[in-house]
Amino acid sequence: MNSEHARELLARERTRIERALEDLAPPDSDSAPDAVEGSDAGRNLLDAEVGAGLSEQLQEELQAIERAELRLAEGSYGISVESGEPIPDARLEAIPWAERTAEEQAR
Numbered sequence: 001m002n003s004e005h006a007r008e009l010l011a012r013e014r015t016r017i018e019r020a021l022e023d024l025a026p027p028d029s030d031s032a033p034d035a036v037e038g039s040d041a042g043r044n045l046l047d048a049e050v051g052a053g054l055s056e057q058l059q060e061e062l063q064a065i066e067r068a069e070l071r072l073a074e075g076s077y078g079i080s081v082e083s084g085e086p087i088p089d090a091r092l093e094a095i096p097w098a099e100r101t102a103e104e105q106a107r
Contacts, residue, residue: 001089006077009096010065017062024055064097080104 071077078087081099091098098105 001078001092003072003077006068006072006092006096009093010069010072013096014062014065017058017065021055021058021062024058061097064099067099068097 068077071079071081078089078092079085080087080101082104083101085101087098087101091102
């Protein structure tokens with residue numbers, strides 16, 4: 001995969017993740033209803049827990065994108081950090097921050 005295309009893929013994914021994280025940010029405390037008031041307390045708690053889990057996953061993906069951008073700058077993008085084998089372009093198209101081949105990741 002050429003470097004310019006990789007940069008575009010990583011930038012697109014960075015933007016997507018940053019927007020998703022913004023959407024998950026809790027509203028201002030002044031306008032948010034009290035999570036323990038009203039009949040929706042259980043639903044609010046569940047939504048908060050799901051949001052926290054999703055936020056954690058997105059943060060991990062953002063960190064992986066940062067590592068991929070560093071590998072791109074160093075010239076090692078598209079090479080497995082585990083084996084040194086090339087990561088197939090199809091995998092990088094689907095997961096631009098991939099650090100390992102699919103086989104290595106499955107283990």
